Amino acid sequence: MKFNNLSITYFGRMAILVLACGFSTDLQAQRFPGRAAQKLDPIVEQIVKEAKDNSELEQLAFELLDVVGPRLVGTPQMTKANEWALQTFEKWGIPAKNQQFGEWHGWERGISHIDMTYPRQKSLAGTQLAWSPTTNGKAIEAEVIPLADFKDSLAFRAWLPQVKGKYVMISMPQPTGRPDANWKEYGTPESIEKMNKNRDSLSAAWNNRIKATGLAPYSIPTVLEDAGAVGILSSYWSGEFGANKIFGARSHKAPSLDISLEDYGILYRLAEKGYKPKIKVETSSKHLGNVPSFNTIAEIKGTEFPDEYVILSAHLDSWEGGSGATDNGTGTIAMMEVARVLKKVLPNPKRSIIIGLWGSEEQGLNGSRAFVLDNPEIVEKTQAVFNLDNGTGRVANINGSGFVHSYDFMGRWLAAVPNEITKDIKTDFPGSPGGGGSDHASFVAAGVPGFMLSSLSWGYFSNTWHTNLDTYDKLVFDDLLSNVILTAVLTYKATEEPKLVDREKRVLPADRNGQPATWPAIRQPRRSGVGY
Template sequence: MKKSLHFSKYSRVIVVGLFCVSSTFLCAQTKDKVVDQIIEEATEHSQLENYAFELIDVIGPRLVGTPQMKQAHDWVKNSYIGLGFEARNEAYGTWKAWDRGVTTIAMTSPRIQSLEGRQLAWSPATVKKGIEAEVVVLPEATTAAEFKELLKQVKGKFVLISKNTISGRPDHQWKEYATPESYEKYKKEQAEVDGAWAKRISNTGHSLKELPKVLESAGAVGVLMSYWTGIMGANRVFGAETTRIPTVDLSVEDYGLLYRLAEKGQKPRIHVQADSKDLGTTETYNTIAELKGSEKADEYVVLSAHLDSWDGATGATDNGTGIITIMEAARILKKVLPNPKRTILIGNWGSEEQGLNGSRAFVADHPELHDKIQVVLNQDSGTGRIVNLSGQGFLNSYAFLGDWLQAVPEAYKSDLKTTFLGSPSSSGSDHSSFVSVGIPAFMLGSLNWGYGGYTWHTNRDTYDKIVFDDIRSNAILIAILAYKASEADEMVSREKIELPLQKNGDRESWPEVKQPQRIAPK
C-alpha cells in the first residue's frame, strides 16, 4: 500500500459529525435495529484480538510466494467457512516460491560484534557455512567508464551501496535538544553527504536498482544496504535484485559502523549466513468469501483488503488490520443480517504490494460482475480510525455515501471527512483496480499513527502497533455502510465527473485499466 492518499484540489470537503457522547460503545441507540445490533455485537463479542493473533503472530509475514502466504489464504478461507460463508482460494497466476529462513550477521574484524539486519525478500541463500569477507564502500568514480574499471575491486567482497547517515537520531530530537547552530550544521553536513552519494551513484552509469546486479556480475559476494526511515529502529525491507548473492539490509547504526571502518582503512570483515530457500514457483491466489443475498443475490457489495505483506516484520498494519477489520465486519453482518438483500463478497487480495496484482486479476477474470457490483469498500491504511473518504470522481457519490453515513452514529464518524467529488485513484490500493473499470470503489483512509515512517513496509510492523479501539470502530462503520449498501432499493449511480483540464490544455482521463502481473519477474 502506498503511504499517502491524493485528493483533488477541485474537491470540496465536508466534515461529517463533530460530537461523540463517549469513547466507549455506550452510545445512544439509533432508530435502526440492525445498526444497534451491529454495534452491540462488535462491542460485546469482538473477535479482532483473536483474528490478529492467529494471522499476525501465528502465521506471521505474508510475502507472496512464501509458505506463510499460502497458510494465510487457507486460514482466511477456513475462517469464513467456519462463520457460515461460502469461501474459496481463487488462483490467478504464479510467483517465485521462497522461504526466508534464518539470517545471522556478525562483524569478525577488527573485533567481534553481532549485527542487526536481515536478507531482503527473495534474496539468494549463502553456502551452508555462510560467507566471510571484507566490506568495502561502493567504488567512487567520475565517469561510468572509470567505474567499470574500478569494479574489479569488489570481487570477493561485500559492498556497501547506501549513503552514510551522520546521525542515527531522529530529526525531532535534533530540533528539541541541539542548539540552533548545531542543528543547522548537522543538516548542512547531511545534505552534503546526500548530494555526494547521489553523485557517486550517478557516476556509475547505473541506477540504484541496477547496481546490485552489476556488483553481482563483477564478483561481489554480497550487497549491503540500509533503508532507514529516520525513526529509530525502523528500516524498510523490500525485495532483492540479486539472483546469486545475498542482499542484506542493516540497521542504521551497524551500517554506519561498517561504513566508517571501511572508509578509514580498517578493512572490516563480516560473516553472513542466510538460510533462505528457493522453492521454484507456486500459484498465487485471492481468497474470496460470500454471504449470499436473498432478493438480489446476483448483485454484490464488496469488502476489500489485501492479505499479502512485505516480510521485514509481520505485516500488522499493512495490511493485517485491513484483513481482520473486514473479517470482523463480515462476521457481524452474518450474525445480525444473515439474509442480506445483495450478496456480501469479501475480497482478500494477493500480491497488492507488487502492483495490485490480486485485485486487478479479479477484475480482469470476472467481467460478468462489473455491472453487478454495487460498491467496493477498501481498507488498507494502517491501524487508525477511518478519517478520509473520497468520492473518487463519481458524480453522485455524495448522495449515496451521504445517505448511508446518516445511519452511522456520531461516535463512529466524528473524525470522518468526506471529499466530494474527489478524483479517481489510479494506484495506491486495491480500490483503484475497480475504479478503473467504472465501479464505485472507495478507500477508507485511516488516521496516521506514524504509519508512513514507523510501520509502512518496515521491520517494526508488528502486532503491538495495532490500536484495537480504532479498528473496532472501523469494523462498525464498515458493517453499517455494507448493510445500507446491500439493502438499498436500487443500484447506485456510476456517472462520472468531467475531469479538469491539464496544463497542456488536454482534459484529464479516467484511470486506464491495468493488467495484473501473473508471473514473477526473473
C-alpha cells in the same frame, strides 16, 4: 441550446455539484454533529453491540500476525495465510474459496546470521531482502568495502575488479540516527541547521556517486555480483528510530542484506578509515520454483438481489521485514471481522456481500486487478467497494473517487453510522479517482464506486509501512473496532439500497500541462514474476 457541444443543463448540474463539493465539510458537520439523541436503525444497534461485545479482532491478529507471520507473495507463509482465512470464514459459516489468479517465484526465508568478525566480534542487526539468493547454509566471511567515489563510468568499470570476494555497501551512511522530530525537540537552531546542511550535502554527493556509475540504482547489485562480489549490503532508513524499509533483492547470485542504520554506520566508518572490517554471513533461504498465487474470496449470499454485490476489500499479502501488521494485517482482520458481524446480525442481506482478500498487492495490485478482469459479471453489478489498507488508525477521510453522486449515496449511508464513529471523519465528494495506491483503484478503473477508507496515520509511513517494525504491538484495537462498525454499517446500508447507485463519473480537471485528464484505465495484472 448547445455550448461547446455540452448542454446548459449539464453546466447547471455541475455548478450545483461544485457548490456541494465546496461545502462538503460543513454539510458533513451538519449531518454528523455528534448529537446524543441520534436514533439508530435497530440493525445498526445490533451491529454495534456484536462488534463491541464479541470482538474477535485480537484473536484474529494473533493468529495472522504471530502464528502465520509475514505474507510475502510466493512464500509458504502466504499459502498458510490463504488457508487460514479459508478455514476462519468456514468456521463462521461463510462459504469461501481460494481463487488462483497467477503464480510467483517461490521463496522461503529460513534462518540467517550476520556477524562482524573483524576488527571485533559483533552480531549485526539485519535481514535478507525478499527473494534474496542464499549462501546455501554456508558461512561466508569476507571484507566489507563501500561503493567508491568515481569521476565517471569508466572509472567505475576500472574499479570493479576490487569487489571480487567482498561484501559491497551500496547505501549512503546516515549522519544521524535521530528522527527529525527528535532534533526539533532537543536540538538548537544552529545544530539543526548544521545537521540538515550536512545531510543534504552527503545526499547530493552520494547521488552523484551513483550517477557516475552510469547505471540505474537498481542495476548496480547485478553488476557487482557479476564482478565477483559475495554479497550486497544496503541500509534503507525510514527516518525513525530503529526502522528500515525492507523490500526485494535486486541480485540473482549474491545475497542481498539490509543492515540496520546503527550497524551499517559502524561498518562504513571502519571501512572508510582503513580498518578493513569483515563480516560472516550464513543464510538458509530456499528458492522453490513457481508457486500459485491466490485471492481468498468469501461470500454472504444475498436474498433479494443475489447477483448484485458489495465488496469488502483488503490485501492479505505483505512485505517481510516485520509481520505485515499495519500493511495490511489490520485491513484484513477488520474486513474479516465485518464479515463475521454481518453474518451474525444480517445473515440474509438483500445483496450479496463479497470479502476479497487480495494477493500480490505489493507488486502492483495484481490480485484485485486479476479479479476485475476474471469476474466481469460481478464487476458489472457491484454496488460499492470499501477498502482498508493504510494502517491501524480509525478512518479519518473518505474520498468520493470521482463519482458524481457519491455525495448522495455515501452521505445517506454515513448518516446511519453512530455519530461517535463519524464525528471526526472528513469527506471529499465527488473527489478524484485514485491512480493505483491500493486495491479500490482496480475497481474504480472499471467504473465501480470504490472507496478508500483512509485512516489516521499513527506514524504509518515512517514507522511501520514496509519496515522491520510492522508488528503486532503497533496495533490500536480501539481504532480497528471503530473501523469495523463503520464498514459494517456502510455495507448494510449499501445492500439495502432499492437499486444500484448511479455510476456517473465527474469531468476531471485539466492536468498540469493543461491537457484534459482522463479516467484511470483498467491495467493488466502481473500473473507471474519475481521481486518487483
